Amino acid sequence: MAAESSAAKLPCAVRVLFERDGVLARPGARDREDAEEDFLVCGSLRIVQKDADISVEFTPLEDSTDILCAAEDSSSVMEWVRRGGGGRRPAERDPVRAADEGAPRRGFSAGLTQLAAVTVRRDRWRDAPALLFALKSATSLPPLLLQQGGAEELLDCLRRVATLSQCALDASRLLIGPADKLLGDSFENLPGDQDDRNHFEPKFREDPGASAADRASKVSDGFFDAFRGGERPRRHPPEEVAHVLAEPVPALEINQQEEPGFEVVTRVGLGSRPQVQRGAPVSAPVWSAHQDRDGRLLRVAGLKESIFRGGLCHAVRKEAWKFLLGYFPWGSTLEQRKSLQRSKTDDYFRMKLQWKSVSEEQEKRNWRLREYRSLIEKDVERTDRSNPFYRGADNPGLVLLHDVLMTYCMYDFDLGYVQGMSDLLSPLVFVLESEADAFWCFVSFMEQLHRNFEEQMLGMKAQLIQLGSLLRLLDPSFLNYLESQDSGYLYFCFRWLLIRFKREFAFHDVLRLWEVMWTGLPCRNFHLLLCCAILDSEKSKIMEEKFGFSEILKHVNQLSMKLDVEEILQMAESIWLQIKKSQGCPRSALDILARDSCHRASAGPRPDRDGRSAGATDSGCPGPLAFTSQPGALLF
Structure with missing residues (x-):
């Protein structure tokens, strides 16, 4: 029945x-x-x-x-x-x-x-x-x-x-x-300020320059209430949120030594951090110099190293991003790429026709399509509207965002649309200036981040665990302080990981940051080291001023648009070199960062329809994790 x-x-x-x-x-x-x-x-x-x-x-x-x-x-x-x-x-x-x-x-x-x-x-x-x-x-x-x-x-x-x-x-x-209260909802649905909306709107969406002090405190209270049901005791039992990270995550290995479920960790001397220098962006002449007369790219490893070191000049991005995101094979010729592009464009518009041809009567009987369309229309209207490319009413850029996201629902109807995807698509449409190309590059990007947006959000959970593992290695005193302030689960980094720092840096800095991460250098999960670099730059202020739970969340939120992308990239690479040269580094850290230790990632890629791996990712396998018997403490 x-x-x-x-x-x-x-x-x-x-x-x-x-x-x-x-x-x-x-x-x-x-x-x-x-x-x-x-x-x-x-x-x-x-x-x-x-x-x-x-x-x-x-x-x-x-x-x-x-x-x-x-x-x-x-x-x-x-x-x-x-x-x-x-x-x-x-x-x-x-x-x-x-x-x-x-x-x-x-x-x-x-x-x-x-x-x-x-x-x-x-x-x-x-x-x-x-x-x-x-x-x-x-x-x-x-x-x-x-x-x-x-x-x-x-x-x-x-x-x-x-x-x-x-x-x-x-x-x-x-x-x-x-069911997870925090990770089950996207960051868009977290409780927050209600200035001009009838539903909760997260503090994360607020303009960082607009009277953030009072409203951020409201967000922190609402954020806290998402776990505690509105009541905030003096101490917050870790079991109230521990189940989020205590659940087994596929590929999350538990290291069993003398006592099952625990990893014995000794203090590791990491030594000093090496000084690193950033380079100049890859220019159009340099990019052309890496191609033969058939358009095939040469010396790809060296080219990727140059992109990691300095990024790309804007004139090169439109072509280079298609390689970095896997839309174009690195070894393809110009003619092969043209043929692939024609085929992919036809595929895209066939999928677009599927939702464009749905009648009003059909849509009345398809609640999921109505829900996707409603979410997309709301989010597109408030995505990067301060950027001249998307500014103004009846902006054609907004139409592209809407149509690509609706077509993605046809491509991956199981996932459909989840709030936050419009943030990931916006830079792609801006750079590529092609509806079909932006769609297929977005598909590749989503293959990397797919598990961030799935209902169980296993990618997010695994990355928060990994980040805690790295912080335990790099600065255990800082992580201990965060734990003492009920912030040891690092949920204030949620937005960073979900949409890859999209709202933490200026728009053009995000372009630089993403293309550097897409090279896959210098290690797996480099984005986690970027998180460590941001936290390292702010830990003195957090600890010296004795920030509590609300103050930490408020302070992290106020960092938006105030971070220097080159400084953070430089510090993150320096942290990697420090870990790489250290003696006796825990296996958990090596499992997270070593490029050859595991090919499956915590936040991507998922198998395709035939069960094959869908492509490379910049997010890696979770390392070993064990919970101690002490409230709120983690051993890695």
């Missing part, structure tokens, strides 16, 4: 998120796999949202009104007799004895907040997926057999409303946690 048809029979406040008929419950075996066939009860399994509450419900076919419900304190199971009938009061029962008394032949319901874990295995009796939900009270609901399949669909549904993380001791057991 389809979920939609069931929803129509329920009150308007009830929404069926998942439903599967023909599910067998085994009331005689809570967590045993040897339950006898005689005790199977057939019914339907649903995940239901009732207003703000979400629950997992099993309803037997023979008696859909009798139901067992997990109590609010998760310490017992309540038996409801003829719920909705004669107004009988619930009686508290022992959940272990319930099976022997025959009550489990009725249904059961457990609120999402009362579930601790779900185990998924293949049942050896019926060769079907078997589910076992464990409650936080250390008891379990009856095992369920999904005769018609649907285990993956159920888990996907749970992932949309909760956080699922794999148990370290049992790969088939998934721990159920609350």
